[in-house]
Amino acid sequence: MKIITSPAEMKAFSLTHRRNSNSIGFVPTMGALHEGHLSLIDIARKHCGCAVASIFVNPAQFGPNEDFAKYPRAFERDCGLLEAAGCDCVFAPAVGDMYPDNYGTYVNVDGITDTLCGASRPGHFRGVATVVLKLFNIVLPDAAVFGSKDAQQVAVIRRMVEDLNLSVRIIAAPIAREAGGLAMSSRNAYLTIGERREAAAIYAGLAKSVEMYNDGCRDSQQIKNCVLTEINRSSTIKPEYVEAVDTKSLQPVDKIDGQVLIAVACRTSESGTRLIDNVVLKDKNL
Amino acid sequence: MKIITSPAEMKAFSLTHRRNSNSIGFVPTMGALHEGHLSLIDIARKHCGCAVASIFVNPAQFGPNEDFAKYPRAFERDCGLLEAAGCDCVFAPAVGDMYPDNYGTYVNVDGITDTLCGASRPGHFRGVATVVLKLFNIVLPDAAVFGSKDAQQVAVIRRMVEDLNLSVRIIAAPIAREAGGLAMSSRNAYLTIGERREAAAIYAGLAKSVEMYNDGCRDSQQIKNCVLTEINRSSTIKPEYVEAVDTKSLQPVDKIDGQVLIAVACRTSESGTRLIDNVVLKDKNL
Numbered sequence: 043m044k045i046i047t048s049p050a051e052m053k054a055f056s057l058t059h060r061r062n063s064n065s066i067g068f069v070p071t072m073g074a075l076h077e078g079h080l081s082l083i084d085i086a087r088k089h090c091g092c093a094v095a096s097i098f099v100n101p102a103q104f105g106p107n108e109d110f111a112k113y114p115r116a117f118e119r120d121c122g123l124l125e126a127a128g129c130d131c132v133f134a135p136a137v138g139d140m141y142p143d144n145y146g147t148y149v150n151v152d153g154i155t156d157t158l159c160g161a162s163r164p165g166h167f168r169g170v171a172t173v174v175l176k177l178f179n180i181v182l183p184d185a186a187v188f189g190s191k192d193a194q195q196v197a198v199i200r201r202m203v204e205d206l207n208l209s210v211r212i213i214a215a216p217i218a219r220e221a222g223g224l225a226m227s228s229r230n231a232y233l234t235i236g237e238r239r240e241a242a243a244i245y246a247g248l249a250k251s252v253e254m255y256n257d258g259c260r261d262s263q264q265i266k267n268c269v270l271t272e273i274n275r276s277s278t279i280k281p282e283y284v285e286a287v288d289t290k291s292l293q294p295v296d297k298i299d300g301q302v303l304i305a306v307a308c309r310t311s312e313s314g315t316r317l318i319d320n321v322v323l324k325d326k327n328l
Numbered sequence: 329m330k331i332i333t334s335p336a337e338m339k340a341f342s343l344t345h346r347r348n349s350n351s352i353g354f355v356p357t358m359g360a361l362h363e364g365h366l367s368l369i370d371i372a373r374k375h376c377g378c379a380v381a382s383i384f385v386n387p388a389q390f391g392p393n394e395d396f397a398k399y400p401r402a403f404e405r406d407c408g409l410l411e412a413a414g415c416d417c418v419f420a421p422a423v424g425d426m427y428p429d430n431y432g433t434y435v436n437v438d439g440i441t442d443t444l445c446g447a448s449r450p451g452h453f454r455g456v457a458t459v460v461l462k463l464f465n466i467v468l469p470d471a472a473v474f475g476s477k478d479a480q481q482v483a484v485i486r487r488m489v490e491d492l493n494l495s496v497r498i499i500a501a502p503i504a505r506e507a508g509g510l511a512m513s514s515r516n517a518y519l520t521i522g523e524r525r526e527a528a529a530i531y532a533g534l535a536k537s538v539e540m541y542n543d544g545c546r547d548s549q550q551i552k553n554c555v556l557t558e559i560n561r562s563s564t565i566k567p568e569y570v571e572a573v574d575t576k577s578l579q580p581v582d583k584i585d586g587q588v589l590i591a592v593a594c595r596t597s598e599s600g601t602r603l604i605d606n607v608v609l610k611d612k613n614l
Contacts, residue, residue: 049493144577146439147457147491152432171433179493205433207335207465291430 043125045132049140049180052133056094056182065090068183068210070174073097074114074228075123078218082187083127085215089185095124096133096177098140102148103169114231133181140176148172151198151205154292158194158285158305159318167198174199178210185211189218191225193303193320197292217319219245225319232315240276241317244306247272247284248321251304255323260298262286265323269306282307282316289322298323329411331418335426335466338419342380342468351376354469354496356460359383360400360514361409364504368473369413371501375471381410382419382463384426388434389455400517419467426462434458437484437491440578444480444571444591445604453484460485464496471497475504477511479589479606483578503605505531511605518601526562527603530592533558533570534607537590541609546584548572551609559594568593568602575608584609 046052056066067086071079079095086093097120104110117134124132148168154160155167178186188196196214203210218226223245224238233241247269254265266284273281287294289301301324308317332338342352353372357365365381372379383406390396403420410418434454440446441453464472474482482500489496504512509531510524519527533555540551552570559567573580575587587610594603 053493053495144439144487145491147435147437147488150434150436152434153430154432176491176493179495201430202433205431205462207339207462209339209465 043121043129043132045121045134047134047136047139049135052131052135052180053182055131056180059092060182064092065184066182067093068177068181068186069093069095069129070177070186070188071095071097071120072099072113072228073120074116074231075120076218076226076228076230078189078191078215078226080123080127081218082189082215083124083129085187085213086185087128089187089211089213090183092130093128094131094133094181094183095129096135096181098133098135098173098177100140100169100173101137102141102172103166105163105165108163109229109232114228133177135180140173149175149202149206151202154194154197154201157287157292157294158283159307160194162282162307167194170195171198171202175202175206175208178208183210185213187213187215190214191217191227191318191320193289193305193322194292197290200290223249225317227317229315229317232313233310234278234312237278237310237312237315240278241308241310243273243276243279244308244317244319248304248306248319252321252323255298262294262296262298262302265298265304269304273306273308278311279308279317280311282309300324329407329415329418331407331420333420333422333425335421338417338421338466339468341417342466345378346468350378351470352378352380352468354463354467354472355379355381355415356463356472356474357381357383357406358385358399358514359406360402360517361406362504362512362514362516364475364477364501364512366409366413367504368475368501369410369415371473371499372471373414375473375497375499376469378416379414380417380419380467380469381415382421382467384419384421384459384463386426386455386459387423388427388458389452391449391451394449395515395518400514419463421466426459435461435488435492437488440480440483440487443573443578443580444569445593446480448568448593453480456481457484457488461488461492461494464494469496471499473499473501476500477503477513477604477606479575479591480578483576486576509535511603513603515601515603518599519596520564520598523564523596523598523601526564527594527596529559529562529565530594530603530605534590534592534605538607538609541584548580548582548584548588551584551590555590555592559592564597565594565603566597568595586610
């Protein structure tokens with residue numbers, strides 16, 4: 043597995059592969075990899091001849107009071123996991139090479155970034171869209187694979203790709219979960235033992251919403267209340283929001299119709315960890 | 329000469345050329361072409377195997393009180409001029425194909441868009457950067473040619489290309505001028521006969537600044553005053569700004585050192601036309 047740190051060298055690597063008609067499947071990550079990330083590599087390998095992962099903790103998507111400095115970093119371990127998963131190349135640029143002095147260009151995706159996580163994390167999706175566009179322009183992928191846990195991120199990137207006329211196929215992979223149902227996340231490393239146990243309540247709530255939907259409930263408020271009740275059974279998991287929104291526009295819906303995203307964000311009361319999760323409610327025919 | 333209106337068809341045309349190792353030189357325009365534009369086509373043809381021009385009056389770069397609706401449009405005439413100039417393909421998309429319903433992605437280039445024209449045209453360079461990035465992603469050029477009259481535009485696009493890791497070579501072409509010195513512009517069509525005659529004072533002022541520089545003056549204020557004095561000899565040309573700025577950062581300089589842009593914007597008092605022009609002062613050795 044090749045490890046590249048220079049953007050110019052990464053672009054040259056990708057151009058060589060593309061000239062040889064070898065398609066590139068790309069998995070952008072911030073490192074601290076878990077099985078969820080590795081499942082994205084699997085998908086990239088299935089769709090493309092060459093799998094490239096990036097490891098870059100992107101300062102532009104962290105707010106001033108967020109966890110950029112303490113975000114878990116485990117480069118050697120990550121590279122071992124990626125190599126074992128069949129990844130062909132890791133791109134791990136330095137912050138100064140991605141955002142040199144006088145850097146000034148940022149991508150804003152209006153309309154779908156001011157709700158859900160965007161409401162409490164101003165500038166977060168600007169940072170995400172900007173770094174993903176930069177990475178796309180360096181790695182030149184045919185397809186890019188993102189985890190569905192970050193549902194708003196996927197929606198923002200899909201919108202950006204469409205709006206900016208990019209030719210990258212965006213693939214959203216299913217959420218990888220721990221045995222108890224907790225969605226895998228690099229931030230789970232922050233959780234205390236008690237929080238980790240109680241955090242299972244988030245998925246329990248979402249699973250209930252699927253049950254209610256399958257039993258015929260189409261009322262957003264009823265479904266959101268049910269999720270909230272389930273999460274509130276725990277003593278350490280505090281809901282930040284529970285929303286029912288259209289999967290594309292991310293606008294709230296009163297009635298579940300078509301494909302509706304039930305999205306949850308919580309914060310734990312001991313370690314102060316922010317956790318997100320979601321399910322999509324849809325007719326089996328959709 | 330091929331005329332294409334569909335973004336997908338334009339991209340397919342460019343991909344075919346690129347696969348055949350034919351380089352693409354791109355000249356983005358808003359139509360209403362003059363000799364200045366045609367000189368850009370010449371340059372594109374010199375550098376690349378295939379010259380593509382776009383004609384698109386971009387609503388995103390006009391303010392609510394600006395001249396989007398009345399901006400001169402002359403599509404048939406423009407196509408005739410482009411074909412005669414040896415242009416291989418014109419891309420002329422509909423507004424609805426560039427900005428469909430729910431469009432939401434915009435590119436901001438911070439730091440160099442709040443001075444000069446950006447100060448009086450909020451959002452203008454956001455619209456320029458956004459449409460140029462979209463056009464680059466559709467036309468897939470190896471090189472793109474811009475007129476130096478819009479010096480801030482060139483600086484913004486260079487910054488965007490560098491920041492977003494794009495592989496497009498940006499070529500700035502010399503300003504084409506009418507016999508009296510007036511910089512060619514599609515907006516010159518708005519001028520009354522009297523304004524057009526008096527507008528020559530703008531270049532006269534800039535030419536004086538070059539003289540002063542060549543005579544050893546390195547004081548920005550003295551040079552700006554001289555340009556202002558020259559422009560104020562006319563009765564219909566009202567200066568909006570005369571600035572001396574670094575050519576890359578566009579930050580004001582007190583002392584002329586290295587490459588300094590003397591940039592002027594004026595508004596005419598009869599037709600209310602906005603005119604811009606500039607010269608670069610630099611040592612002959614630079």
